Amino acid sequence: MAGAGLDANRLNVPEARFPMIGVRRFWRLAIEATGDPLLGLRLGEEVQPATLHGLGLAILACGSLSELMSLVARYATVLSTTMYISLRHDAGGSALVVNTLGGSEMNHAARIAMLAFVYRQACKLSQRQVIPSFVTLGMPPAPGTERLDQYFHVPVTLGAEADAIGFTYADTIEPYASANTMLVGLNEKAIRDYLSRLERSLFSDRVLTQIQDMLPSGEPKLVDVATHLGLSVRTLQRKLRQENQSFQALLDQVRRTLASDWLSHGNLAVVEIGYRLGFSDPSNFCRACHRWFCCSPSEYRQRCLQLVT
Structure with missing residues (x-):
């Protein structure tokens, strides 16, 4: 963080944010230091929902994959004010498309982390292995990217126009046994209050x-x-x-x-x-x-x- 010009003390300030330019430099330095071009995938595999403010807690209480995807798309700015996520629907199902303002960080690391996190939660909340209908990433093909295929359980298309993950409608409407509408509502209110304060700061x-x-x-x-x-x-x-x-x-x-x-x-x-x-x-x-x-x-x-x- 010091090398990227980021003040680590701000990690303890709940509503503090880091400038985009510093965060992208941090990603590059972290990837270089670890020697892992898919460091974003590792983050998506390991990050815990409870660390994502009310958004993570709302996800744990959501009623279906469709609701999970809607929450992520609606409140992406909780995670990053430069990330925007959209939902896309067609005859085959629904897809989550991740974009970032002003280009992307090295190897699309933050976008991959977001898609990997969503996929992991989809499997956990369904209590079974959910298979995406497709996964596409904008990063170019490189050695070691077969890890992506292994993680998502489908051949991942690299060098694509969009960073996205798609699911069939049968998977998106399957109800989750852990659903709790009241908890989702309470956490959504907390998210909106947080974003309101964030917008002012x-x-x-x-x-x-x-x-x-x-x-x-x-x-x-x-x-x-x-x-x-x-x-x-x-x-x-x-x-x-x-x-x-x-x-x-x-x-x-x-x-x-x-x-x-x-x-x-x-x-x-x-x-x-x-x-x-x-x-x-x-x-x-x-x-x-x-x-x-x-x-x-x-x-x-x-x-x-x-x-x-």
Whole structure:
């Protein structure tokens, strides 16, 4: 987490969230550290429902696979504000489709974890081996991916357009013996209360994401970010002040994280990295690196290479 620029102390704060850019860097570092390209599958195999706030508890009390899929699709933001999940229906059955804003983390790890978790709960609550009608993943074929086939009990299609899992209608409408409508309702209320509080506290994360999206076109301006978010400049500044943040500090945070990523992993020229971070003058990028890393961009890259060696 330290390597990804994430503050581990925030793990003990129930409503704290981590910026998308840091979480995706964390996934990459974790996959590299474990040497497991399917680390997301391992997470889906092991995560316990009770750790997922009221959503996990509602899942344990739901009445069918159809209700389980609906809960996950409806309340995906409990798990991640950058993940959105949709339900798709056709003549063959229902499917859960997982997407994330601004692309995906390495090897689609978080999406695979979500699909693996849903599948595991489907089998546990049915008290039998449920066989999906299909599983598709956007990650490209790679050595070791046969583990996916073994876990889902069907041939998993890789390099697909969507990360999705499908079930027949017979499986989705089968009633669960553990169903408890009252508990589902109570936990849904807890989820809605939680999301309401979360919505009020995550404005700076929305600004961070917008800054990151706009950087390739040059240095994002406050007025442009405000326009994209449908706000006036004064409203945006006021909302950031309420979270003890400033636009310039968020811009600097995104630039620092991306600079560290691109200098330590990748072959982009230093000048190209500076331009991608919105610095029109290479000397400005060099000064920023001295402020962030106490050295020049080239020196920081060399330092990282030596650490890897």
